[in-house]
Amino acid sequence: MFTEATLPDQLQANAGDPLRILIVGAGIGGTTAAQLLRTRGLHPVLIDRVSSFDDAGYMLALMPMVDAAIDALGVRDAYVEASTPVDRYRVLNHHGAQIREDSLGELLRDYGDYRGISRGALLDVLTEAGAPVTVGTTVRSLNDGDASAHVRFDTPDGAAEATFDAVIIADGIHSHTRRFTPGGTGLNETITGWGGWVVWADADDDIDLGEEMWGDGFFVGSYPVAGAIGAFIGGPGGDTAVGPQAFVDSIRAHLTSRTSRLDHVLDSVSAADEPFYWVLDDVRTQQWASGRTVLLGDAAAGFLPTAGIGAGMAIESAWVLCGTIADATSASVRVALSAYEAEQRPRVESAQANSRQLAGLMFRRSTLLAHARNLAMRMMTIEAALGPIKKLLQKPARIPEVTEAVD
Template sequence: MFIPTPLSEQLRASADDPLRVLIVGAGIAGTTAAQLHRARGLEPVLVDRVSSFDNAGYMLALMPMVDAAIDDLGVRDAYVQASTHIDRYRVLDHHGSTLREDSLGAILSDFGDYRGISRAALLDVLTTSGAPVSLETTVRSLSDGTESAHVRFDSPDGPNEATFDAVIIADGIHSHTRRFVPGGAKPSETITGWGGWVVWTDADADTDLGEEMWGNGFFVGSYPVAGAVGAFIGGPRDDTAVGPVAFVDSIRSRLTSHTPRLERVLDAVTAAEDPFYWVLDDVRARPWASGRTVLLGDAAAGFLPTAGIGAGMAMESAWVLTGVLADAVSTDVGAALTAYEAEQRPRVESAQSNSRQLARLMFRRSTLLAHVRNIAMRLMTIEAALGPIKKLLQKPARIPEVTAVVD
């Protein structure tokens, strides 16, 4: 669990660390990095601008690239208990009829499990041993020097400042702190023009099934987690502006068939009082590393959810980053962060490109193109669609060697 902690207390705890590390953002990437550092005996300072984690939930699908971090943290049992195995994947056409159903287990079994988990549950798993965090805390300025990075904070305790050997910026796709690194103020951004609502419904008998309906101007995806099904219902933002009830009514009017899961998900949207609206966009920042500062997770490369791999890549990246810093001293940090970026960015951007390609296939408005897509989907294998991701799993991430800086 997260342990809300005054910033001054965290700063005192980290003052004598052999490597003083600041992590900005207590999402999946930042929390994974913080906990891996703690597992190696450090006391990283973890801050987040939010006031609480009460609304930390949406659904995630995690591929086996997370296993190294999960195992190094010693939370395998907690992870399995809090998640569910996803084995099957079903695609419906724009009328609600089944186009195909495939076994993900057959594709991924050589590498490990594909598991569904809520974001809140994953954060609970990652913080099983406890995670001090300073809430409502932001970085006001960051000066990256040759001997240390000097950071000024705003927090509930008032202004504060400290020096660090390494600063990890992991405060999300709309990062406030990214502006302190070169090129971080306006990273390249791809926006689909789509958005939609996240809702939850009770678990059904198909606890291993992910189901998606690829419509003509709408999309409905539902994914199992432990004890529930999380769903996303969306379309072009101009169309969703009518609100969830009217938008769902427009979807229903085009259906000639439906599965029990689809019907329950659409009912859940119309019943929800104030469902969370998720704008589908992504970000690709360059460079990641600059001096003693590095971008991690969505702050470096924010994913569209179409390939179900963004959170997995964030955790893998955190594992590589903390591994490359594990034996570093202050003078090695710049070289370590450069080595990390050279190793990990091609993997992340390959997975991100796959998500973008799938988005171009899924998010179509034209009925004619939807018919063409249906024909292609009957011929395409899921293995071919996930080919780039399978290649990543076949060649797992590694921690690169770092050439130490000699004075």
């Protein structure tokens, strides 16, 4: 579990490390990196701008590329207990009728499990051994020098400063910190114009089923986690401005067929008290590594949720990054960070491109195009839709050799 620590306490523990590391952001990527480094005897300073971690967040679907990190942290049993297999995937057309149902279990059998878990439960799993973090803290400035990176902080106790050998920026798709790096400017973004509400519904009998309805101007997705269903309902921003109840009513008016899951999800959205609204955009940075700083997870490449791969790639990237820098020194860390980017960035951007491609199919406003898409979906298997991601699973991530490191 997260344990709140003061910045001076973390800096004191970090001072004697052979590589003094700051991690900005205690989300999925940053927390995974911090915990992996701690298993190697290091004491990275972990900060986050939030004041608490009480919000359970949203639902996640994790593919087997997370297994290396899960096993390295020794939390396999806790991960399995806190999550649930997602073995089936069903897609409905814009009138609520089933187009197809596929077996994710068969697709991924050779690689591992596809598991559903809430963000809060995943963070609990990752921090099972305890995770010191300083909350309510942001980076005011970051100056990357030859000998070290000098960082100034804003903390609940006032301003502070410290030097580090490496800085990992993992504070999310709307990162406040990446602006201090060359890669944090000139972002490549996908602005879908869509958004919607995330809600939790009671679990039903289909505990292994993910279901999506691809509409003409709306989308409804529901995904199992342990003991519950995470649901998303959305559409173009102008249409969702009417509010969740009126938007649900507009969807119901389209339906000529329905599943019990779909009815359950629509009812849950209607009953939700101020559900969280999620804007469906993504981001890709121009450069990850620069000097002693590196971007990780959504701060480097923030995903649309359409392929269910963003959190998995953040965990995989954290595993690759930590393996690459684990034995680096202050003198060699710049080379190590560049090697990490060269190895991992093509994998992440391939997965992100798959998510963008699927968004082009899902987020349709035209009824004519929705009909054409539905016909194509009858012929397209889930294996074809997730082809680029399956290729990543067939050739797992690896820790690159740092061939030009100097001491």
